[in-house]
Amino acid sequence: MHDVVIVGAGPVGLFLACELGLADCSVLVLEQEPQLRSPWRTLPLGLRGLSPASVETFYRRGMLQDLLKASGIDNYPWADPDADEATPPAQAGHFAGMVLDPANIDVAALPLRLPSPAMEGVMTSLEAIESVLAERATKLGVEIRRGVRVSAVTQNDENVVAHADQDEYAARWLIGCDGGRSAVRGLAGFEFVGTEPQFTGYTMLATVADPEKLRPGFNPTSTGMYLQTPVPGHIGVMEFDEGAFDRSQPPSREHLQAVLRRVSGTDVTLSEVHLASSYTDRAKQTTTYRRGRVLLAGDAAHIHSPLGGQGLNTGIGDALNLGWKLAATVHGYAPDGLLDTYTRERHPIGAWVLDWTRAQVATMKPDPHSQAVQTLIRDLIGTRDGTTYVFEKMSGSSVRYDLGSEQPLVGRNTPDLCLEDGTRLGDLMPEGQGVVLDFTSDCRLHDAVKGWDKRVRYVAGPARTDLGLDAVLVRPDGIVAWAGERDFDRAGFEQATGFWFGSPVA
Template identity: 70%
Template sequence: MHDVVIVGAGPVGLTLACELGLAGCSVLVLEREPEPGSAMRAAPLGMRGLSAASVEAFYRRGMLDSLPIAPGFTEDANDGEPSLPRRGGHFAGIMLDPAKLDGAALPYRLPSPAPGLVMTNLAEVEAVLSERAAKLGVDVRRGVTVSAVTRHDEGVVAQAGAEAYEARWLVGCDGGRSTVRRLAGFEFVGTEPQFTGYTMHATIAGLEELRHGFNLTPTGMYIRMPIDGHIGVMDFDGGAFDRSQQPTREHLQAVLRRVSGTDVTLTEVHTASSFTDRAMQSTTYRQGRVLLAGDAAHIHSPLGGQGLNTGIGDAVNLGWKLAATVHGHAPDGLLDTYAGERHPIGAAVLDWSRAQVAIMRPDAHGRALQGVVRDLIGTTEGTTYVFGKLSGSWIRHDLGGEHPLVGRDAPDFLLEDGTRLGELMQDGRGVVLDFGTDRPLHASARRWEGRIRYAAGPAADDLGLGAVLVRPDGMVAWAGERHPDREGFERAAGRWFGSPAL
C-alpha cells in the first residue's frame, strides 16, 4: 500500500508528488496519457505565465535554475532592490502599464534571486517536475485510466482495468473533467459559459491584418501572440461549440474572420483547441481520504493565466500537511486547513475570471464597463491593485496572528552570512529565522528539530522583526517583534507542526 496515490501527472499532480516525496512519503502517480509532452503542452500553445508565487515555489525547492524560460519573457531578478515587472499583464485584454505600478504599495517585498514573472510552457514545467519526482523515488505510471474509486476505513483503492492501486490517501489532480471528482461524488457547482475560446498555431495569409496583442472587438476578442501564427479568439456564442469536437480549419477561419473583422485565410492549422469560460468549483476539497487539487477542484477561463498558478498553490499548500498526516505528527485539524485556506482562493479566482468576461461582453453594457475599467487601470492605484491580484501578492490567509505579515508569503530574508530563506527551505521543512544576537528561540526551536529548521543571525533587512516562523509552503506562521515572545512562537509551532519531538 502506498501512502498516497495521485491521479494526474500534470504540473499540479507532479508538484504535489514532489512535495510528498521530499517529505519521505511513498507516492504513486497514475496518468491516463501514455506519453508526456504533447504538442498542446509545448510552445506555442502550451505557453503559460508563472506568477511570483509559483516562481517562489520553484525557487524554494531548488528547481528554478532547471526551468527553461522563454527568451524575452522574464522579469529580472534583483539582489539590490525588489524588482518591478517590465510587463504588467492585463485585465480582460486591457493592458497594464508597468510604469504606473507602485512597488511600495506591494507589502513586505525584499530583493530575491527569483524573478517576479516568467513565461515557460507546460511541457517544460512537467519535464522539470518529472525529473525531480524520479529523484525523490516517486513512481509515475502512464497509460493508466482510473475507472473506479472505493473507500474503506484504512484507505482508498483506485481501480484501473484489472489493476487495483491501494493507498492511505487519494488525490485527484486530473483536470477539469476529473474522473476522481466524479467517481468520489464531489459536488461541482458554478456558472455556465458566455463564450467559446480557441487557441491555434496556424499559417495565415494576410496575417498583417491582425493587430498584435489583445484586441477587443464588437464581436469578441482576438489575441495575436508574439510567435507568428499563434492566435487566440473568444467568440461570445454562449459556449456553444462542443469541446468534444476538434475544431476544423473552416470553423476556425470563420470564427477568426467574424471576431477580428478581417478576411484572413488559414492556409494550414498546425495545432488547435477550444475552451470556454465555464466557472465551477467543488463545494469541498476533501471527502474523507479523497482530496482534490488544481483544475479537478476548480475550473474557469484561462484569462490572466490564473489556473496553473492556483493549482500549484493548491499542491504546495496540501503537500506538507498531507505528509505530516501520513507520518502521524500533524496537529488536530491540520489537513482541514487545506480546504479552509485554498477554497476561498479558488472562489476569488473564479470571480476574477467572471469579472473579466462581463467586461469583455460585446454589447453596450460591456463597452460601458470597459471604459470605466480602462480609466481605473490607467491610475497608479488601479494598476497596482490589478497587478497585486495577478502576481498573487494579495493572498493573505487568516492564521490568527496579529502582525500583518502573518498569513502572507514570506519575503526572501537575507542573513548576514549570505544565506537566504529560500535556500533554507529546499528540504521542505519549516524555518524559523532568529534575527537577534542572543538567539532567544534556539532552545524552543530545538524541540521541533526535524520539522523546523533553525537559523540565527542579523539580516540585511529584517523588516523590523526579531524573528519569523515560516511554514513549508512559504507562508509566515508567526512573526515576533525585536524581542520575540517565546511562548507565542511555541504556540504557533505547536499549531502547525504538532507536539514537539523533545
C-alpha cells in the first residue's frame, strides 16, 4: 500500500508528487491518458503562462533551469544580484483582453518585492512543464502509471482505494488532480457549486484561406471576442450563447467557421480545421477540498474560464500548499489540524479566482451595460494605479493567508531575501524544508531550532536586505510563518514553529 495515490498526471498532480517525493513518501500517480505527448500539450495549443509566483516556485525547488531549457528559453531575465530594488516586469498580461502596459506598473507599490532570479512569468507549454515534473518525480521514486481510468473510490478510517478495471490501488490518502471533469470529485461525493456559463469558447488550429480578414491580438466585437495569435491558424473565439453548444462532440469545421464569422463580422473562410476544442466559463468550486482521506487540488477543486491564465497557477499553488502538510501527516509529526489548513487557506484563493474570471466575463459581454463598464475599466487600467493593481492580482504577489498575526510579512510569500555572502532564500529550499533566516550576530535561534532540525533548516548571517527584521521562519511553501522584529522572544518563535511543524524531536 502506498502512502498517497494521486489521480491525474498533469502539472498539478506531478508537482504534488514531487513535493511528496521530496518528503520520502511512497507515491503512485494514475493517469488515464496512455501517452505524455499529444498535440494538446505541445505548442501552439498547449501554450500556457506561468505567473511570476509559479516561476518562483520552480526556482525554489531547483527546477527553473530545467523548465527554461524544456521551454526553449535561453534569455530569461535573471536579476542582478547587486541590484538595490526590483525592476518592472517585461510583460504584464491582460484583463478581459485589455493588455496591460508594464511601463505603468509602480514596482515600489508591490508588496515586498525584492530582486530575484525568478522575477518574470514564463510562456511555456504543458508538455514542457509535465516532462520536467515527470522526470523529477521519477528520480524521487514516484511511480507513474498511464492508461489507468479510475471508476470507483472507497474509503474507511484507515485507507482509501481507487478502483480501475480489475485493479485496486490502496493508499492512506488519495488526491484528485484529474482536471475540470474530475472523476474523483464525483466518485468521492464532493459538493460542487457555482454559476453556469455565459459563453462558449473555441480553440483551434486551422488553415485559413484569407487570414488578412482577421485582426491580430484580442478583438472584442458586438457578439463576443476573437483572438488571432502570431502562430498562423491558431485562433480563439468566444461567443456569448450561454454555453449552448453541445460539447459532447468536437466542433465541426462548418460550425467553427459559422461562429468565427458571426463573432468577427467577416466572411473569413476556414479551409481545414486540424484540431479544435470547446470550453465555457462555467465557474464552480467544491465546498471543501477534503472528504475523509480524499483531497482535491487544481481544476478538480475549482473550474472557471481560462481568462487571465489563472487555472494552472492556482493549481500549482494548491499543490505547493498541500504537499508538505500531507507529508507531515503521513509521517506522523503533523500538529493537530495542520491538514485542515489546506482548505482554510486555499479555498478562499479559489473563490477569488472564480470571481476574478467572472468579472472579466461580465466586462466582455456584448451588451450596452457591459460595454459601458468595459470603457470605464479600460480607462482605469490605463492609469498607473490601475495597472499596478491588476498586475499585483494576476502575478500572485497579493496572496496573503490569515495566520493570526498583524505583522505585515506573516502570511505572505517570502521575498527572495539575500545574505551578504550571496546566499538567497531560493538556494535554501530545494529539499522542501522550512527555513529559519537569522540575521542577528548572536545566532540567538540556533539552539531553539535544534528540536526541528530535520524539518527546518537554520541559516544565520547578516542580510543585504533584512526588511527591518531579526529573523524569519519560512514554511516549506515559501510563506512567512513568523517574523521577529527587534527584541523578539524565543517563546513566540517556538510557539509558531510548533504550530506548523509539530512537536520538537527528542
